[in-house]
Amino acid sequence: LRRAVELNSNDADAQQLLGKSLQEQGELGEAKNAYGFALSIRPMHIPSLIGLASIALEEDQNRSAEDYATRATELDPNNVEANILLAEAYLRNGNANSAYVQLLSARRLEPMNPSLLLLLGKAAYERRMYADAHEALEASRTLGSSTDDLYCYLGLTDLALGDVLEAEKHFRLAIYKNSESERAWKGLCETYMKEKKWSEAAEAIGKALSSNPDDPEAMLDEAIVNMNSGDLGAATRTLESLYLRSDAPQITGYYLGFAYIRMGKKSEAKVALQRFAGTWEGDKTLAEEAREIANSLIP
Numbered sequence: 001l002r003r004a005v006e007l008n009s010n011d012a013d014a015q016q017l018l019g020k021s022l023q024e025q026g027e028l029g030e031a032k033n034a035y036g037f038a039l040s041i042r043p044m045h046i047p048s049l050i051g052l053a054s055i056a057l058e059e060d061q062n063r064s065a066e067d068y069a070t071r072a073t074e075l076d077p078n079n080v081e082a083n084i085l086l087a088e089a090y091l092r093n094g095n096a097n098s099a100y101v102q103l104l105s106a107r108r109l110e111p112m113n114p115s116l117l118l119l120l121g122k123a124a125y126e127r128r129m130y131a132d133a134h135e136a137l138e139a140s141r142t143l144g145s146s147t148d149d150l151y152c153y154l155g156l157t158d159l160a161l162g163d164v165l166e167a168e169k170h171f172r173l174a175i176y177k178n179s180e181s182e183r184a185w186k187g188l189c190e191t192y193m194k195e196k197k198w199s200e201a202a203e204a205i206g207k208a209l210s211s212n213p214d215d216p217e218a219m220l221d222e223a224i225v226n227m228n229s230g231d232l233g234a235a236t237r238t239l240e241s242l243y244l245r246s247d248a249p250q251i252t253g254y255y256l257g258f259a260y261i262r263m264g265k266k267s268e269a270k271v272a273l274q275r276f277a278g279t280w281e282g283d284k285t286l287a288e289e290a291r292e293i294a295n296s297l298i299p
Contacts (some may be wrong), residue, residue, distance in 0.1 A: 005034075012041040017049045028055050046072050046079060054087045057092070065089040080110050087119055096126035114143040122153055130160040147178035150185045159191055167191045174227045181209045182218070189221050198229045217249050219256070227259060235259050243272075250280055254290055261297075 001018040005011060019034030032055055038048040049072040056065035069086035074081060083106035090099035100123040106116060121137035124130075134157040142149060144258040155170035168191050174184035192201035202225050208218045219242050226235035242248045250252035253276030259268035273294035280287040 008038075008043055012038040012045050012048070015018075015041065016045060016051065019048065019051050022053060024052060026038065028058065031055060044075050046075050046082065049075070050079070050082055050085060053082070053089070057085065057088060060092075062089050062092040064289045065278065067092060071079060073121065078109055080106055080113060080116065083109075084113075084116055084119060091119070091123055091126065096123050096193075096260055099123040100127055112143055114140045117143065117151055118145050118147075118153075121157075125153055125157055125160070128160075129239045132156050133157045134161065146177075148174040148181050152181060152187065155187045155191070159187060159293075160193070164191050164194050180211055182208050184214065185211070186215075186221060189218075189225070193221070193224065193228075196228070198225055201225045202229060215247055216242055216245060216252075219253055220249050223259075224255060227255070227262070232259060232263055236263060250282070251286075253279070254286070257294070259292065261293075270294045273297075 001014060001021055004014040007020055008014065015038035016025060019031045019038065022031035024030075024033060028192040034046040035051045035055075037091070038045050039052075042048075051067045053065045053068035053072065056068060065085065066089035069082055069089055072082035073086050076082065083102055085199035087099040087102040087106070090096070091100060093170060099231050100120070103116060103120040103123055107113075107120065110116060117136045117140035121133045121135075121140060124133035124136060132172045134154070134226065137150060137154050137157065140242055141154070142160065150168045150173035155167045155174060158164070158167035158170055171184045171191060174181050175188070178184070180223055185204050189201045192198070192204060201221075205222045205225055209215065209222060212218065219238055223235045223238040223242070224237070228233070236256070239252060243252050243256050253272050257269045257273035257276060260266070273290040277287045277291040277294065280290070
């Protein structure tokens with residue numbers, strides 16, 4: 001391919017194939033240059049747009065991936081690969097609704113595409129359509145998918161549907177496929193928390209934190225596990241540290257309030273619960289409960 005582009009540098013197809021070859025070898029910088037050269041020759045060269053979109057996803061440049069994939073799907077709405085890349089970009093950019101709609105449209109083109117079905121299951125899960133998510137994920141597995149991502153999302157949907165035994169099995173399979181899967185370890189921890197298996201939960205969340213010690217969700221889970229294991233001091237220290245962070249889960253103040261109550265710190269508990277009640281954006285009954293408990297506390 002290098003020889004081909006030396007002989008004719010204006011061959012867009014050869015430039016794109018060179019880019020694809022380089023991408024497969026992990027030479028992403030050179031691959032982008034080749035794809036870009038192909039587009040400078042033919043601005044509507046769909047394979048090069050797809051290549052740039054896929055590299056952008058590899059490099060977590062999700063907005064760029066969305067732009068490239070959008071251009072590709074506008075040029076060829078029936079290109080399944082472009083549709084999948086666009087849906088993946090939407091999902092990573094926090095737009096699960098657009099991802100879901102994009103995938104439903106693309107599914108008519110290839111209803112038995114395992115990659116499409118996996119992504120459809122992930123999008124449905126993010127939209128809290130858990131039964132639909134599970135159905136799409138199982139279909140993807142039947143068609144040959146066997147990645148840690150697949151098993152992790154099967155575990156997450158099992159957990160959302162209340163099937164802790166299946167959730168544990170699928171999280172374990174995800175971890176078998178990828179022992180560094182932080183989300184699978186967190187899911188396994190939450191499964192054990194539902195079963196009140198605190199020592200197993202502590203081990204799982206420890207594995208998650210070893211991959212990403214600053215993950216606020218994992219830190220919160222660790223604090224909850226410590227509270228239920230009797231280590232109130234460690235739980236409170238983690239919650240206090242987490243509470244000061246802008247990316248802390250909203251419910252952190254709720255658990256901090258209860259940690260203070262159990263330690264006999266009623267004044268601190270009252271403040272934490274009142275703040276939580278005033279900022280909580282979820283189920284109103286939880287905010288009302290926190291407010292009632294805070295009002296009952298005598299400093």
